Structures are given as C-alpha cells and as structure tokens.
C-alpha cells in the first residue's frame with residue numbers, strides 16, 4: 049500500500065477496557081458491561097480522534113473466570129453497533145460474526161441492515177469460531193477445521209451474493225408512478241453449498257458503500273486464504289516489526305493469489321499502549337490494574353523465560369543466577385521481549401506491567417513513546433495502520449485521542465479529518481457490490 053498515512057481502528061469490547069480488571073479501575077462504573085451509553089461515549093471519543101472504525105470481537109458464550117474478571121466481549125455486537133450507529137456519523141462499525149454458527153441469510157441481513165442504518169459504515173469480521181464451548185451453545189460438537197473453513201467460504205460468498213441481490217437502482221420509490229421497486233432488478237441468488245444454502249433475494253437495498261466490508265483476523269493458512277479472497281481489512285497478531293512485515297506480505301501475497309490487487313488489503317498491527325506522565329506512572333497504572341491477577345501470572349512468566357518462578361518473588365527482580373540461565377521460550381513469540389525487560393532489572397510485578405503477556409505489543413511511558421512505536425512500525429512497512437486496544441476505556445481513549453493522535457498528526461502520518469463518509473472510503477477499499485467477479489464460485 050502506498051498510502052503515507054496510517055489508518056486506525058479501535059478495539060471495543062466489554063465496556064471497560066482490554067485489561068481484565070478494568071472494571072475495577074478508578075472512575076469506572078462497574079455496571080458498564082450492560083451500559084450502551086458508555087459504549088456510545090467511547091465510540092464518540094474514538095470518532096473525535098478520527099478513527100476509521102470500531103472493532104468488536106465476539107465469542108458466542110461466556111468465557112471469563114467471572115469470579116474476578118469481566119467477560120471480554122460486549123453483550124451482543126450487532127446490538128451495540130446499532131446503538132452506536134445512531135449516535136455517530138463517520139466512524140466505521142466492524143462486528144465479529146461466526147460463519148460456523150450463523151446462517152448466511154441472517155448474517156447478510158443483519159450486517160446489511162447495519163450498513164444501511166449507518167449510511168455505509170458496516171464491516172463484518174468473519175470468524176470460524178474454534179472453541180468447543182461455543183459449539184456446545186448451539187447443541188453441536190466442533191466441526192473439523194477443513195469443514196469449518198469450507199463452510200466459511202460458502203457463508204461469505206452467499207452473504208456477498210445476497211448483498212448484491214438488489215441491483216443498485218432497483219429501489220424506485222416513486223410516489224407519482226406508484227412504483228416502489230423494480231422486481232426485474234431484484235433477483236434470487238440460488239446458491240447451494242455443501243454446508244449452507246440460500247435462495248434469496250435479501251429484502252434490503254444497497255447502502256451508501258454498496259455493501260459491508262469484510263474483515264479477517266488470525267487463523268493460520270486457512271485464515272490467510274479467507275483474507276486473500278474476501279477481506280479488505282486484516283488484524284494481525286505480531287510482536288516484532290520483522291514478523292509484522294512478513295505477515296503483511298503473506299496477506300498481500302494471498303490477495304494476489306486470489307487474483308486481487310494486494311493494495312486492497314489493509315493490514316493492521318495491534319498495539320496496547322500503557323500511557324502515563326512518566327514511565328513510572330504508566331507502569332503504576334498497570335500495576336494497580338493487575339493487583340489481583342499479577343501473582344497468578346508469575347508461573348506463566350517463568351515458562352516464557354524458561355525458569356521456575358514463584359509468586360513470592362513478585363516484588364523482586366530476577367536474581368543474577370536466574371538471569372544467567374534465562375532463555376526465551378520458543379513457544380511464545382512474546383518471550384524475547386519479556387527477557388529484554390527482565391534484563392533491565394525490573395521486579396516481576398513491573399515486568400508484567402510492561403504488558404509482556406498482553407496479546408499485542410505494549411509501548412510504556414509518555415504518549416510520545418506510543419507515537420514513536422507506531423511511527424517506527426508504520427515507516428518500516430510493518431503495517432498500514434493499527435488496531436488500538438485501550439487498557440481502561442473511561443479515561444484511556446481520551447488520553448490516546450488527546451495526546452497520541454496530535455503527535456501522529458504533527459508528524460504528518462495521520463489524517464486531521466475524515467475525507468470520506470463510508471468505511472470503504474476510510475480504508476481506501478474499492479467498490480464492491482455482490483460477489484467479487486474475479487473469484488471463482490465454490491458453492492454453486
């Protein structure tokens with residue numbers, strides 16, 4: 049991608065923030081899990097920061113250890129985004145939807161309705177859902193991976209075909225002639241796959257962007273193929289610039305293999321900033337959040353460093369002897385960073401506060417540290433933008449928008465305002481209506 053400005057997406061989950069104890073943080077209403085008003089407020093702040101989209105992960109079930117932790121997802125992503133759509137104007141709205149446990153007609157209908165309601169701002173993060181606990185919620189055993197991915201291909205293709213089942217000028221709505229729509233321009237899709245099928249048409253006309261944008265996140269070689277064929281936005285899971293570059297290239301290659309232009313895929317690296325007036329303040333914010341969970345993470349930290357670590361050492365650094373034998377675990381890509389931080393002499397509690405077990409890199413310190421991280425990755429060709437995951441939404445989104453965004457703007461690597469109105473505009477994604485004619489149809 050030749051675009052010289054990065055694109056940002058905001059992770060929106062349970063109403064508290066991405067740290068599991070954000071629900072207990074100072075100033076946070078512990079009832080935010082069920083507050084659509086709070087979600088709307090966070091969305092509006094992200095829009096003030098000119099974010100291209102909000103991204104709502106989803107898992108159909110209860111995953112958290114709710115004794116102390118809040119579930120990490122919103123109550124229901126489409127409902128949340130419907131509330132947000134009515135209270136925002138420009139920001140894109142991306143929800144995760146399972147191809148394994150939802151019929152393509154339902155997915156197509158809900159996402160298209162959101163797209164119309166939001167005037168062309170909807171996106172669908174299509175996931176196969178790989179947890180047996182989710183399958184059990186639908187009375188099923190988890191299907192094999194090849195079956196799940198075959199169904200995913202069929203589901204996405206049928207949904208896209210349904211989205212295109214009204215020609216773009218099919219809706220006449222002319223009071224004078226009395227013609228509401230032109231039935232000649234509203235066609236059945238008649239698609240029959242091995243797993244799913246639909247006759248169509250959908251009862252919904254096109255939106256301002258035609259139809260929703262497809263997103264993809266993770267999923268190995270199978271996920272790469274899904275992204276290469278259908279996605280315009282991809283969220284990676286990367287911990288180093290080199291790895292991010294390689295992942296981004298792999299997605300671009302997958303798009304080329306599918307006969308698409310690699311620039312049609314925007315690759316986002318995750319970032320989970322820890323921001324404070326000083327590095328110590330940023331660490332203290334995380335230390336306070338991890339008050340009840342830090343001890344339980346020590347054994348895992350040990351496994352990342354190839355050491356046996358005990359929670360009794362939480363407020364001490366690694367000993368010289370431990371440092372001498374510590375080695376990064378080959379099983380966790382975050383391990384080299386954990387070792388690097390440990391070698392700086394921090395206590396175990398502070399090592400954890402550096403976010404070394406978080407699921408995306410964590411720049412720690414003043415806002416400029418986060419801005420520097422993002423600039424370095426972006427300019428190294430590691431990504432086209434970032435999926436920003438905030439520790440505590442209540443004050444953290446404002447901090448990012450008020451302190452990091454202006455730095456990126458001053459440096460000329462982030463826009464000052466939206467230059468379009470739809471999610472497709474924000475991603476510089478090409479127009480698409482119905483199925484992509486460049487892709488072969490594997491369902492009919």
Ligand SMILES: Cc1cc2nc3c(=O)[nH]c(=O)nc-3n(C[C@H](O)[C@H](O)[C@H](O)COP(=O)(O)O)c2cc1C
Nearest residue numbers: 105106107144175176177178265266267283284285
């Ligand atoms: C940044 C990111 C976000 C993800 N969000 C979700 C999600 O919300 N729901 C989900 O079921 N899987 C999510 N995943 C997981 C992948 O979509 C994929 O299902 C997983 O890698 C397992 O792939 P498999 O089906 O090939 O085993 C996410 C992955 C990444 C990297």
